[in-house]
Amino acid sequence: MLYIFLGYPQTGLNAGGLQHCVEEVERLAILEHDPAVQHAKEGVFIVHGSVGERQGMFEYRLSSQLERLGVTWDWFPENWGFGNGCTVHKTTANRETMLVDHRTGASVADLIATGRPLNLGQLRIQQVPKRTEGWIEYEKRWRPGTCPQKSHILHLTWLITKHRLPQFAYLRLEQIIESPGTILHDLERYREKDFSPVRKWGGEPQGLSKEAKTLLGMR
Amino acid sequence: MAEVKPAGVEFDTTVPVTQASADAAAAGVAAIPARRDHRHGMPTLAAAPGITFAGGNTTEATTTSTTAVDLLSVASLSIGATIPFLLHMVGRKSAGAAAAGGFGLKANTTIVGEATLNNDVIMRRFGAVDRIETGDGWAAAPSRVAGYLRSGSGYSTIYSATTWQEKTAVALAPDVDWVTVTITDLVVRAISGDALITIGADELHIYSLAVA
Numbered sequence: 001m002l003y004i005f006l007g008y009p010q011t012g013l014n015a016g017g018l019q020h021c022v023e024e025v026e027r028l029a030i031l032e033h034d035p036a037v038q039h040a041k042e043g044v045f046i047v048h049g050s051v052g053e054r055q056g057m058f059e060y061r062l063s064s065q066l067e068r069l070g071v072t073w074d075w076f077p078e079n080w081g082f083g084n085g086c087t088v089h090k091t092t093a094n095r096e097t098m099l100v101d102h103r104t105g106a107s108v109a110d111l112i113a114t115g116r117p118l119n120l121g122q123l124r125i126q127q128v129p130k131r132t133e134g135w136i137e138y139e140k141r142w143r144p145g146t147c148p149q150k151s152h153i154l155h156l157t158w159l160i161t162k163h164r165l166p167q168f169a170y171l172r173l174e175q176i177i178e179s180p181g182t183i184l185h186d187l188e189r190y191r192e193k194d195f196s197p198v199r200k201w202g203g204e205p206q207g208l209s210k211e212a213k214t215l216l217g218m219r
Numbered sequence: 220m221a222e223v224k225p226a227g228v229e230f231d232t233t234v235p236v237t238q239a240s241a242d243a244a245a246a247g248v249a250a251i252p253a254r255r256d257h258r259h260g261m262p263t264l265a266a267a268p269g270i271t272f273a274g275g276n277t278t279e280a281t282t283t284s285t286t287a288v289d290l291l292s293v294a295s296l297s298i299g300a301t302i303p304f305l306l307h308m309v310g311r312k313s314a315g316a317a318a319a320g321g322f323g324l325k326a327n328t329t330i331v332g333e334a335t336l337n338n339d340v341i342m343r344r345f346g347a348v349d350r351i352e353t354g355d356g357w358a359a360a361p362s363r364v365a366g367y368l369r370s371g372s373g374y375s376t377i378y379s380a381t382t383w384q385e386k387t388a389v390a391l392a393p394d395v396d397w398v399t400v401t402i403t404d405l406v407v408r409a410i411s412g413d414a415l416i417t418i419g420a421d422e423l424h425i426y427s428l429a430v431a
Binding site: 006007008014015016017019031033034035036037038047050065066069077078079080081082083084085086087088089090091092093094095096132133134135137138141148150151152153154155156178193196197198199200201202203 | 269270271272273274275276277278279280281282283284285286287288289290291292293294295296297298313314315325327328329330333335351394401403404408410411414415416417419421423
């Protein structure tokens with residue numbers, strides 16, 4: 001069975017560390033590791049070399065946090081591969097922007113392309129999000145109205161277990177992955193390799209200077 | 220000029236509330252007028268859990284999957300068929316078993332280079348030795364035009380903590396022709412040769428190029 005959670009494990013564990021936690025330390029589940037078993041959006045496949053034979057659909061469960069955020073089964077496009085074992089997935093979506101004349105909405109690029117002299121002093125230039133083909137496609141994967149409207153990273157953590165989890169095991173797993181501040185049991189049983197460093201993502205300018213905010217009339 | 224208080228009207232001196240997220244509207248009960256220029260406090264917008272915006276926390280993508288899995292992706296791309304692009308990423312393998320690992324590539328929903336223990340897609344495959352290995356791969360995909368759809372090449376070096384290193388030319392689409400529609404998603408797939416090995420990938424950057 002496939003269990004999908006929101007974010008990367010808040011305990012700092014990576015996929016190998018989470019697997020160690022689930023199978024060895026807290027013994028919450030037995031994960032599927034058969035190198036012939038591959039889970040995909042369309043079902044579970046038995047893989048022989050480069051050929052996969054479909055065995056049918058499998059059960060899956062998305063966490064309530066994911067559902068609340070707007071990530072449903074439809075978020076995963078056709079042919080999405082879940083593999084087996086444990087995975088901490090990362091998707092980056094970059095929002096492109098363009099410069100427009102605030103009063104008319106015309107893009108500065110289009111105005112320049114007319115070939116006529118352009119008095120930049122008369123324009124009030126504003127940077128606005130661009131609805132590119134890629135962004136429109138990406139937005140469709142979210143429940144309507146829930147896709148964040150700026151550049152972002154979405155982490156998802158999923159595990160494929162051999163059996164359905166009892167409720168106590170599911171809740172503990174949910175806590176380990178989604179709840180900040182969760183304390184791992186038997187911390188001494190983890191190795192250095194079980195954790196991944198966490199850092200800041202600098203996808204766009206981090207902030208505006210006080211002078212720039214004043215110029216823009218922002219508080 | 221400041222507005223003048225009407226004769227006989229006493230104003231409420233209570234500080235306006237700071238609304239909480241999802242507060243419902245209410246008519247109120249106090250029979251005392253408020254000043255028309257009063258300002259309510261606003262709650263700080265909390266980031267949705269699990270979503271990272273610029274300046275927020277992030278980490279690498281990792282897997283123990285022994286069959287190909289979608290590990291790391293860049294969505295919202297708009298790379299037209301005639302636009303070449305460059306791709307760069309870093310990858311690593313943990314110790315844990317004497318087994319290999321590798322990467323693959325999917326364009327939209329088409330797996331153009333499958334993650335196997337033998338393919339060198341984007342990056343050279345990791346060695347079947349029980350040790351930590353790290354490396355990176357650079358590759359370029361040309362314009363995707365009919366007759367030239369099995370293409371894309373690059374270079375990768377894998378290092379271990381000792382002096383060992385392996386340098387290899389890598390492919391992007393060794394298995395299937397490129398799609399000729401606009402690429403909106405590029406997905407790095409991965410496979411681990413043993414569930415005791417963690418495969419990691421990060422810093423996938425795509426640069427589309429101007430064409431003459």
